[in-house]
Amino acid sequence: MQLFDPAKPWFKGNLHLHTTASDGSLTFEEAARHYQEAGYDFICVTDHRMRSVELQMYGKMLVLPGIEIDFFQASQVTHIVGVNINDSFLRRYDARWGPQRGINEIRAAGGLAILAHPLWSLNTPETINALKDLTAAEIYNSTSRPPWNGDRADATGLLDIAAANGRPLNTVAVDDAHHYDGDAGQAFIRLQADELSVVGIMQALKAGAFHASRGPEIHQITFDGDTLTVSCSPARRILFHSNRAWAPLRCHEGPGITQASFTVSREWNERFVRVIIEDDEGRRAWANPVIIPYP
Numbered sequence: 001m002q003l004f005d006p007a008k009p010w011f012k013g014n015l016h017l018h019t020t021a022s023d024g025s026l027t028f029e030e031a032a033r034h035y036q037e038a039g040y041d042f043i044c045v046t047d048h049r050m051r052s053v054e055l056q057m058y059g060k061m062l063v064l065p066g067i068e069i070d071f072f073q074a075s076q077v078t079h080i081v082g083v084n085i086n087d088s089f090l091r092r093y094d095a096r097w098g099p100q101r102g103i104n105e106i107r108a109a110g111g112l113a114i115l116a117h118p119l120w121s122l123n124t125p126e127t128i129n130a131l132k133d134l135t136a137a138e139i140y141n142s143t144s145r146p147p148w149n150g151d152r153a154d155a156t157g158l159l160d161i162a163a164a165n166g167r168p169l170n171t172v173a174v175d176d177a178h179h180y181d182g183d184a185g186q187a188f189i190r191l192q193a194d195e196l197s198v199v200g201i202m203q204a205l206k207a208g209a210f211h212a213s214r215g216p217e218i219h220q221i222t223f224d225g226d227t228l229t230v231s232c233s234p235a236r237r238i239l240f241h242s243n244r245a246w247a248p249l250r251c252h253e254g255p256g257i258t259q260a261s262f263t264v265s266r267e268w269n270e271r272f273v274r275v276i277i278e279d280d281e282g283r284r285a286w287a288n289p290v291i292i293p294y295p
């Protein structure tokens with residue numbers, strides 16, 4: 001099995017950003033220009049509790065309409081990003097919904113739902129695993145770190161715990177840009193689609209044909225039923241996370257390594273494997289979890 005199709009092109013995108021329509025510091029025009037100049041192929045504008053743009057092309061960059069909605073609980077908050085929603089959502093939206101109703105309504109409006117910054121939100125594995133019909137969760141959120149927030153940008157550990165307890169979610173890296181003084185253009189997904197279109201992007205998101213990154217590129221992951229092999233851009237470290245707390249050969253290090261393998265231990269009941277690439281600057285790329293089949 002190969003995770004990626006060698007014949008399909010890659011597209012770079014950010015699925016979470018804000019403009020002056022809510023609490024961002026740039027107008028849509030300014031934010032779109034920033035991402036276009038940074039080499040992004042598509043973005044989703046996700047202003048708080050509003051659908052602030054229409055589906056459109058900005059030059060050669062595809063712009064998807066989105067939204068971010070939020071719900072408060074006693075010890076945490078739950079933020080949900082809706083990707084490519086139609087305007088029927090706003091005619092029904094009620095801030096008193098719970099998170100699951102929010103996800104359901106996003107999907108009813110033609111969109112896909114992503115769990116936003118779960119570590120920043122102090123979400124528990126129980127909260128994450130109770131949510132149904134999520135397309136992905138944010139494994140990295142650029143704004144959830146200093147100087148804009150406390151240091152809760154990287155949710156790898158939290159999502160590993162959720163996966164180990166039965167919910168291996170696909171993952172995206174996003175900017176959640178508000179300030180545009182260093183928080184934008186830092187995280188993205190690389191996605192494979194037949195073409196740069198709303199249909200192509202949505203199909204690829206549903207199929208998991210993407211990986212999250214802050215810089216490194218994952219070229220391919222193969223799985224023969226027992227051993228995963230990853231090929232990637234030059235890295236200093238390749239990691240294989242699973243639901244086991246310890247396993248041999250899960251960490252490969254060296255200068256400029258571009259390939260590594262990991263063999264699953266079924267006797268230890270390994271259920272998923274997450275591949276992580278780390279470059280010389282400490283920037284990571286995350287593959288979607290590979291589910292281990294059992295007879």
